[in-house]
Amino acid sequence: MTDIMIPAWIDGTLQPVEKLDAHLRGLRHKAVSVFVMAGDDMLIQRRALGKYHTPGLWANTCCTHPEWDEDDLTCAHRRLREELGITDVTPRHRGQVEYRADVGGGLIEHELVEVFVVEATRDLPLDPNPEEVMDTRWINRADLMMDLTATPEIFTPWLRIYMQQHAGLIFAQTA
Numbered sequence: 001m002t003d004i005m006i007p008a009w010i011d012g013t014l015q016p017v018e019k020l021d022a023h024l025r026g027l028r029h030k031a032v033s034v035f036v037m038a039g040d041d042m043l044i045q046r047r048a049l050g051k052y053h054t055p056g057l058w059a060n061t062c063c064t065h066p067e068w069d070e071d072d073l074t075c076a077h078r079r080l081r082e083e084l085g086i087t088d089v090t091p092r093h094r095g096q097v098e099y100r101a102d103v104g105g106g107l108i109e110h111e112l113v114e115v116f117v118v119e120a121t122r123d124l125p126l127d128p129n130p131e132e133v134m135d136t137r138w139i140n141r142a143d144l145m146m147d148l149t150a151t152p153e154i155f156t157p158w159l160r161i162y163m164q165q166h167a168g169l170i171f172a173q174t175a
Contacts, residue, residue: 006030006065016068023053026100026108032075033063033162034091035170036118042144043120045084045128046135047156053103056134059156061118072114080118084136085127091116097166101157109158115170141171 005016008029022029036043045062049055062083066075073091080086094117100110122138139147148155148163162170 004065005068007068019065020052023103023107023109026110028098028110028112029065030072031063031065031109031111031113032072032079032116033113033158034061034076034080034116034118036061036080036086036089036120036124037171038120038122038124038138040141041122041138042141043084043124043126043136043138044144044159045133048130048132048134050131053105053107054156057156058154059159060162063113063158073116076114076116083129083132085129086118086124089118089120089124091118094172095169097162097169099158099161099165101161103157111158115162115166117170141167 004019006019006022006029007014008017008022008027010017010027017027017029043061044058046058047055062079064075064079066072073093076091080089080091094115096112096114098112100108103109126136128136145163148160152160
């Protein structure tokens with residue numbers, strides 16, 4: 001992880017920055033988030049316990065940082081494959097959101113996120129990478145909203161932000 005360079009803004013200029021350094025400094029950086037949907041059900045993942053921040057918490061289907069010079073759609077495809085073994089799907093760009101969140105351990109996610117949605121079926125073949133994902137499940141959006149209210153501490157800060165502040169953008173065609 002320490003040699004991964006991600007696009008971050010320093011003094012208003014996009015520059016390659018080591019991923020952990022970007023989080024330690026709270027630098028605004030590029031990100032991609034993907035939501036795999038089957039009607040009104042969303043595929044969520046529980047982050048592996050070995051993750052350097054927010055281990056064991058539930059998150060959206062997948063998210064990551066594009067590598068330096070990697071386009072957003074390629075990044076979305078790459079991360080679906082790397083984290084969950086999902087291939088042969090068509091991520092559709094929904095828009096861009098920005099958030100800043102404390103993710104613990106002195107780390108800050110300050111992300112400019114390109115949001116993608118994939119329409120699939122619940123029998124979508126999955127092959128989760130145990131270094132990234134410890135569990136997956138399909139959950140109805142209404143049930144997820146109730147769970148976020150009842151037990152927010154089991155979800156990543158960004159999933160809470162997405163669902164509370166950006167659901168209209170993410171689910172525009174699936175509402």
